[in-house]
Amino acid sequence: MEFRDGNRRLLPSRTLALILLSTITLGIVPRSDASNPDAFRERILPLLEQYCIDCHAEVYAEAGVVLDRFDDGGAASRDGKTWLRVLDAVEGRIMPPADEPQPTVEELEAIVSWIERDVLLSRAGASPPPPVVMRRLNRQEYDNTIRDLLGLDLKLSDAFPADEIGFGFDNVGSALNVSPIHVEKYLDAAERAMAAAIVCPDVEGMAPAELIGLRTYPLPIDGSVEFEHTLKPGRYLAEFSLVRVRVAESVPPPRLVIGFGSDRRTVEAVRVQDETVVYRYWLTVAEGDDSVIVALAPGQSESDVLGTEAVTALAGGDQRYGDDRGLHVDSMVVRGPVPTRPEGLPESHLRIVVREPGPGDEGRIEAAREVISRFADRAFRRPATAEEVEEILDVFLLAHDRGESFERAVQIALTGVLVSPRFLYLVEPEEAPGDRPLNDFELASRLSYFLWSSMPDAELFREARAGTLREHLRAQVDRMLRDPKSDAFVSNFVGQWLQLRKLDSVARDGALFPGFDDSLKAAMREETERFFADVLRNDRPLLDLLDSDDTFLNQALAEHYGIVGVSGEEFRRVSLEGRPRGGLLTQASVLTLTSNPNRTSPVKRGQWILQQILGTPPPPPPPGVPDLDEGEEAAASASLRERLERHRSNPDCASCHSQMDPLGFALENFDAIGRWRDEDAGIPIDPSGELPGGIAFDDAEGLKRALVETSAKKFRRTLIENLMTYALGRSLGPEDYPTVEEIRSRLTGEDDRLRTILMGIVESPAFQHRGTAGES
Structure with missing residues (x-):
């Protein structure tokens, strides 16, 4: 009996071909094995000794297949890898060699049926399924996810490196590596996606309104400077300049408050001597606000803000300076107002920016937090944690505090979301070692990337939040197959299987x-x-x-x-x-x-x-x-x-x-x-x-x-194997063959349908569990 990994020898013998064809394709199973307490010792071991052991004894095993080390059926059936190789050799019609004695039809029937029943089917429930490798989105999945997340079909993955193929498919985790070029392209794609999705205010073409002229206004140490205005309510881009005149560089920069009545920004002047510094900030004029205010930061004493030397210098206590010494507001120009919801905003913008910023830092922060939280929930395909939201919000604040508009700061923050591993990878967190059922959000993602090659939709998210996805799994599969997005499953699976x-x-x-x-x-x-x-x-x-x-x-x-x-x-x-x-x-x-x-x-x-x-x-x-x-x-x-x-x-x-x-x-x-x-x-x-x-x-x-x-029978089994490999994103191991055979056994009469295979896969432990490292 001969097994080869590489160039395998096949037999031209018509007699042996007939034996194998009847055994493999017709699935003949001798009844005598079913009731034998140890069919391996009674029937299989003698056949191995007669036809196989000469080439597959432990000391000189061909192709590393050792068949003389099993004393009983229990020990033999635990080595699923070996018997899958044996079965593959049988199905490849390469055993035994033509110049060796040939088994009878009944003997080959016994070997094949014992492998299928006593080795493969007997493993059902004996061990948890192998783990699905944590993997990144392939190019098709990336484009589809961006489309469903933003509402834009941008085809950004055209710039990505080609996906590698593993076991016939491009969604197999072990083949989906990430290279430095991937990282660069992901960042470029994220920036392009957010630039296309969110419209930033365009104020450059708006006529500027000068609220403070070019002459300087010294800021008093014990008060504020106010300027009246007649601006309409709305958001404005304010450009104002400050100059520190004849104040020593050793004096620390002052902290200031500048803004309209209900929307003021606290800023810190830079250490510039006798030069004007221009600041750009977005500020909101509310109904009833009629003045611009510039003051020292409230809630602190002047000494705390400026230091004793600065207070003395600005108050005139230092005779080294003339009357024009101190901090001056040089000018202030605004452009706006920007409409709250201008006409013509794309659906992608309205989908993401679900709340407009209110006046004041708190109003902006709360609006940004809601926008970020909703977007991250969908991008991560699960509820984002409070810590994750705050991390993203920190990026927003960095951008907004340097003078970016609310929309541009959101763009920058959400760009970070699109390059996060939580978005780019299908992640099933390892909260504890060992196997566990997937939670509903994880199951929703497995299901949607299987049948849609994309993220879950609103209904799957609702089922996941309610914890009812498993209860309604069949109805959801039926719904998803009716949805046009299942065309991606047809195109991707058929395109690779065939x-x-x-x-x-x-x-x-x-x-x-x-x-x-x-x-x-x-x-x-x-x-x-x-x-x-x-x-x-x-x-x-x-x-x-x-x-x-x-x-x-x-x-x-x-x-x-x-x-x-x-x-x-x-x-x-x-x-x-x-x-x-x-x-x-x-x-x-x-x-x-x-x-x-x-x-x-x-x-x-x-x-x-x-x-x-x-x-x-x-x-x-x-x-x-x-x-x-x-x-x-x-x-x-x-x-x-x-x-x-x-x-x-x-x-x-x-x-x-x-x-x-x-x-x-x-x-x-x-x-x-x-x-x-x-x-x-x-x-x-x-x-x-x-x-x-x-x-x-x-x-x-x-x-x-x-x-x-x-x-x-062979065609059905081949189709099941390919569909399972595609659904799980990994190769199949011995632990999976009970599922393969159980699904195949369903394919009779009215149930001989593709949908029967799909339901068998999504209801299987291999699909619904995280899995753990095992024999495969």
Whole structure:
């Protein structure tokens, strides 16, 4: 018995293929094992000794797989990693080697069913699920979150580095690293987002009103200077200048109060000798305020504010200074008023700035605190703590105290929110070691990033605050799938599971395939996404994905398929009754991305079916194997099928190609961009073939029927594994396979639906728990 990690050897034996096909795809489970108290010792261990131990004993184990160290079923079943590798080898049809004795059908049935039942299913509840890695938002999730948080579709992530792929998906935490360039781009994006979302007052074009002229007014030590004004109520940008005339630099800077009747700012003059310093502050004129006031800071004695030397100097007690010595208010100019809610403010501004600043520092601070608290709650996807709000408020105060407007200070503070790890990462705090259920806010985020690739909406937040999300989970999933935002799930999951994202980079020989352009590629992808979405949202049978009698086309794609009667750019449901199409395998998107630039590729198409549909990817070709002869002379002398048959006469190639080629040849009537054809270069196409186990088919329709009849179990399991990986953002381990098998067992009769899989995932402990480090 042989297992290999890298270049794995597959068997061409029809007999063994039949054994494996019947075992894996039909799921035959011997009844005798079910009641045996130790099926491993009684039935499995003797088989291992007969077929496996020679290559997998502890002292010389091939590929590190040791199978002679288990005394009983209890010890064996605890090593889930090993048996998943065994199962993978079985499903990859690489055991035992062709030159070794072969197990009987019943013996292989016993091994496979024991792994599935006694190893995988028996682990249910035995240990907590593995943890989901704390991960950052990927680029799609970042853009969607900004869109739903601000109400602006800015596509800021176009400037970010590309996301890495892990286990087939770009939302897997272990692959989503953060580089220095990410940090720089996140800051740029946050600044752009807030600049677009919040409108700052534009007063530069407003005529200035001079309240105090250019002559200087000494500030008396024992009082204040007041100037009358006739300004309307509202906010104004005030520019005023102070000058310290002939006061020694050793005198500390004075603290002053300047402003209107009910809105005054306390400022501290800088140490400048005989020079004017200009200050800019935003101040509010309230109804009834009719004067500008400049005074020493109240509540302190002059000596406390200025120091004894300053008091003496300003009061005239120091004869070294003339009569003009002291502090002077040089001038004051204002621009405004700024309307409280000017017309034309964007929805993003109104969504964020939910409260206008009141007069005085306290009014501004309270308004800012409310704006920040509401925004942080949504950005962090949970209630922000008081400490977090105060940290953000400190940034607001720093900006506002240096003279920025209320809106600009809010912009600066909220920019900090958008570069916080609490926003950029999906965080599940480790309050204590070990596993725990997610709280409702954490569960809402997992759910929304699974089905929407974005943040929770107001209804999910309401359920989380009320603590009722788990109680209403099914209703929420149904609601979320009806929402147009679930298009992101369809696009992101289907685009990666079926590898449709690669379609964007597909090129074709223009002379051979005129008319193949970006518009046609976009239509191909949209057909597949709409078809998958229809199976999901309309609760169609799961196996419609493999074979169906309808699809979704617009005029361009219908003409590409040779179907008449479809006009316009809009996609609509089109019957395929009586046509050689139906299901994913015969859609132009799949057929195109699995072809070469100038011809079809039965090998790529067969490999795609094995990997994406059946979950048993063949190994990479061994080194040194020559490529298929693509020369003109070779192409003219033999059909592609004949050339591939010669190619796989090489023993190193035969085992893989015997699996891939029949699947790919069944699709040869479809050219390299998915159009129907009967001939290839004048040679009639032969799409017939035979699957392992002697299952023959005549064409693509026959292949689809064979897959539905013999490989439905494998297809369902592959789809569940991919959906769980996408939902959890991590690879699956042995602890997850009880969930996989439990969900698969639900897929019968009326429950053979995509929605059944999704509900099984979101209701599972793996989805609803934080998890803990374990065997995976």
